[in-house]
Every structure is written in C-alpha cells, then in structure tokens.
Amino acid sequence: MAKSSSKPSLSLSVQYACNDAALPSRPFVRLCVRAACEAPAQVTVRFVDAEEGRSLNAAYRHKDYATNVLSFPYETDPIVVGDLAICLPVVLKEAAAQGKPAEAHFAHLIVHGMLHLQGYDHEAGPQDAALMEAKEREILSRLGYPDPY
Numbered sequence: 835m836a837k838s839s840s841k842p843s844l845s846l847s848v849q850y851a852c853n854d855a856a857l858p859s860r861p862f863v864r865l866c867v868r869a870a871c872e873a874p875a876q877v878t879v880r881f882v883d884a885e886e887g888r889s890l891n892a893a894y895r896h897k898d899y900a901t902n903v904l905s906f907p908y909e910t911d912p913i914v915v916g917d918l919a920i921c922l923p924v925v926l927k928e929a930a931a932q933g934k935p936a937e938a939h940f941a942h943l944i945v946h947g948m949l950h951l952q953g954y955d956h957e958a959g960p961q962d963a964a965l966m967e968a969k970e971r972e973i974l975s976r977l978g979y980p981d982p983y
Contacts, residue, residue: 844868845876852883852922858940866941869973870948875914877951879944887921900924903943905950916951918944934982938974942982945973 846867848860858866863879871877882890887900894904900921909915920943929939949966956963971981 841868842871843874844871847878849878849880851886852881854922854926856926856936857881857922858937858944862937862940863944866944866977867948869977870945870952871914872952873910873914874912875916875951877914877948878917879947880917880919881922882919884921884923887919887924890919902928903947905947907951907953910951910953914952918947918951920944920947938979938982941977941979942970942974945970945977 844864844867846864848863850857858881867875867877867879884900887904888898890904891897891899891901894906895901900923902921902924904919904921906917906919907914908917920940925939925943926936929936932939946966949969954962954966954969956966967983971983974980974982
C-alpha cells in the first residue's frame with residue numbers, strides 16, 4: 835500500500851482569554867499549528883493577557899513574569915496532546931521591539947510552541963537548539979515568513 839502524503843489528523847481548540855484587534859484569527863492559528871504538526875495531535879492554543887501569562891509562568895516555571903509562549907505537553911505517543919498559552923501583550927511588545935510584524939511573531943511562537951509539544955527542546959543543549967531553530971526556519975519559510983533569528 836502506498837504511503838499517504840496527507841497531513842496528520844488535528845483536533846484544535848483556539849481560546850481567546852483577552853480581546854485585541856491584533857489577535858490572530860482561528861484559520862491563521864490552524865495554518866501555523868498544522869505546518870508544525872508532525873503527528874496526529876489534540877492541541878489547545880489559548881491567548882492570554884499579562885496577568886494570566888504571569889500566573890501560569892509563576893505556577894509552572896517558578897518565574898514571576900509573563901513570557902511569550904508556554905508549552906504544556908501531556909502526551910507525544912501515539913498522539914501529541916498539549917496546550918499552548920500565548921501572552922498577547924508580551925508578543926506585541928516583542929514584535930515592536932524587534933521591528934517585525936505581529937503576524938510573523940505569532941507564527942514563530944505558535945510553531946515554536948508546537949515543536950516543544952512534540953519533544954523538541956532548545957534548552958537541552960546547543961545541538962538541540964540548532965536542530966529546533968533549523969526546523970522553525972524551515973516551517974516559517976514554507977509559511978512565507980523570514981528567518982525569526
């Protein structure tokens with residue numbers, strides 16, 4: 835039997851716990867998640883404000899500040915199950931500081947978070963970081979975005 839070239843199955847929930855015109859659309863989020871998805875997945879992407887972002891980072895990483903994206907992987911085999919929390923004000927501030935469109939930064943962070951859910955870890959060492967960054971560049975290029983680094 836020939837191997838199918840179709841994408842892995844994806845169950846995606848997008849939650850907006852904050853409100854801003856700069857928030858990416860559900861189809862955009864799906865496009866970015868799907869581009870980074872290497873296996874069947876059940877994923878929730880939640881956009882949060884600074885207060886929730888700070889609370890989550892403090893509770894799960896013991897760091898008392900809001901960060902751009904938090905990944906919560908629950909399972910990787912046979913299906914990737916996890917949540918991403920993306921902090922809207924942090925992403926917008928970083929995009930402005932880096933002189934890049936918010937859309938490009940959202941795409942990068944969604945792809946980055948999805949790779950974490952699938953076991954990639956840039957903090958495990960230089961080789962792991964290089965592998966993860968190369969994968970991000972490849973996916974973002976396919977989506978039409980420039981090198982985020």
